[in-house]
Amino acid sequence: MIQALRGTRDILPEEVVYWQLIEATVAEILGRAVYREIRAPIFEQTALFERGIGEATDVVGKEMYTFSSRGDQSITLRPEGTAGVVRAYIQNKLYAQGGVQRLWYTGPMFRYERPQAGRQRQFHQVGLELLGCDAPRADAEVIALANNILQTLGLQNLEMDINSVGNGEDRQNYRAALVGYLEPYKNDLDADSQERLIRNPLRILDSKDPQTQEIAQNAPKITEHLSVASKNHFDTVLQLLRDLNIKYQINHCLVRGLDYYTHTAFEIKSNDLGAQATVCGGGRYDGLVKELGGPETQAVGWAIGMERLVLLLQQLDSIAVNSPDLYIVSRGVAAEAQGLLLAQKLRSLDLGVELDLSGSAFGKQFKRADRSGAVACLVIGDAEAENQSVNLKWLASGEQQAIAQKDLLDMVAELKAKIKGLKSS
RNA sequence: GCGGGCGUAGCCAAGUGGUUAAGGCAGUGGUUUGUGGUACCACCAUUCGUGGGUUCAAGUCCCAUCGUCCGCCCCA
Known part of the structure; x- marks a missing residue:
């Protein structure tokens, strides 16, 4: 019998009702905030992701579905949504409409990973991007909307971690300070982290190895290495979240995996999901539009993992099937x-x-x-x-x-x- | 990519080397051939994810393979 490929699965009618509930809720809440849906292609030129997400990241390095199409063009099934939306924003000159662009999208993403509960090779995200604004209020609006959606769906027991990774310069400074701190402990770090000391030291901070964690505990904090402007931005975002009555905890070890993030990084997690606990992840990416050939444009966004959200909803009351009259x-x-x-x-x-x-x-x-x-x-x-x-x-x-x-x-x-x-x- | 658990019908399962593979739910037919929700009866796996091997004998042991789950990794 021919069966579905590893890491892909059929979403059967009993489950689809949960998807429809999520989709309807998202469309309604984002619609009220005047976000507009955008649909970008599912595959793109490989270079878009290499440049957008960063060649050093695991996603680009070993998880992409890349193949060459007829005519030898290198094509990749999108591993995430932001790069494609930003490409569309630039190509269609949406920036020329002036002001901010509030966009959202949903659809399948592809990463070649070992499947696990809450982790598929074809998985689905709903995401949102607010382009053309660097105000802390944009960060806060975007986070508040994620919060709205999850709360409207009835999810409790979610926790939000937040951090700032500053701008490029802040990160250079911090990176030097961090490496300086970690160097003496080099031999006590786990093998992966020793390697990351050169390639991507910030990632060492969220290693799960107990000894590495202990060392990371006392590492210098990035928030102490931010420029005045970056620090202000972060503090304002936090103040606005408090004003909005949104609970958060600062997590100095939170470093988002994709290269394009700047300043605010956040993650909404659940304890009811096992190892793949993150339901929503996002942050600010002020450099990406320019990096991909557009005008200097600040932006902030997030993505929610649909499968993980469905898993959480299924743990709540089940949705009644609609019976005929x-x-x-x-x-x-x-x-x-x-x-x-x-x-x-x-x-x-x-x-x-x-x-x-x-x-x-x-x-x-x-x-x-x-x-x-x-x-x-x-x-x-x-x-x-x-x-x-x-x-x-x-x-x-x-x-x-x-x-x-x-x-x-x-x-x-x-x-x-x-x-x-x-x-x- | 690494380590570990699991895989018996549509679903939940018993079975751990010995003739015909328990049971429950669901389904189908009947008691009731134009009237349901209850009850009772019958039927429903020549076969145990797949392919090899060991053995007189394998769902049960071994190897491989596929899938899934848990952890690492990664991330939504």
Whole structure:
């Protein structure tokens, strides 16, 4: 049997309702904040990600789905959303519209990683980008919206970590200070971290190795190496979050993995997800637009991992499947044909109608009607087919009445009201 | 890429070398051939992820492979 590729999976109808709930919530909340959806391609030139995300990162170094298409162009399935959105922003000159651009997107991303709960090779993100503004209020707005979405979905027990990684110059200074501090402990660090001492020392800070963690505890903090302007930015963001009543904790070890982040970096985590705990991650990326060939443009954004969010929602109350209003029971050639017609007419009048297609005994069809959760049945047998009528049977009470099919269509409003009443009780 | 656990029907599972692979849920048919929710009865895996091997004998042991889960790594 041919099965889905490792790290990919089918999202079946019972699960799709959670996805739809998330999508609807996101569209509504972001819509109110006047963010507009943008849809960028799923594959792009490899160079976009190499330059945007950074060649030294793991994502670019070993996790990209890269292949050459006909004509030997190197193509990559997008491993994240920001680079593509920024490319679209530049290519379509959205900056020329003046002011800020508030954009959001959703869709599949691809990374070649070892699958785990909450980590797939094809996974989905919903993300948001606010381009063209360097004000701390932009950082705060964006974080507040992530918060809104997660809260509206009913998620509790989430924690937000926040840090500032400063601008490029701050980071150079800090990097030197950090390496100076760590150098004497070099032999006590775990193997990975020893390597990172040269390549990417900031990452040593969030190593999970206990001994490395102990050493990192007393390392100089980046927030103490920020320029006055960077420090002000960070402090203002924190003040605004307090004003908004958004809880956070400063995590001096939080260093986002992708190269493009500057200043604010944040992460929203859950304890109910195991190792892949981050539900939402983001921050400011003031250099990326320019790096990718656009005008100097400050920006801030985040992405939410859909699969992880779905996992959390599934741990809460389950979502009720939508059951039909009416269930059509029919038997006999003429009756079955009339049943189909009636179903279509009633559906066009905005009723939820399930049609039993089995042609089996009435008893069996009623059994299925029960299980479907329908409020009432419409029964058509040979007798009803003969005189163009239908038997309307209320499943809870068992009472039924014969009605001419054309009269039934006239009493739809009445029918709907009664169904609504019975459904809510 | 590294280390470990697991894989028996649509789902939850018992079974740990010996003739026909428990049980439950769901499904289908019947008791009730035009009236359901209950009850009862019957049916529902020539086969245990897949491929090899050991053995008189394998779901059970060994090897490989695929998938999944946990941790590392990484990140949303």
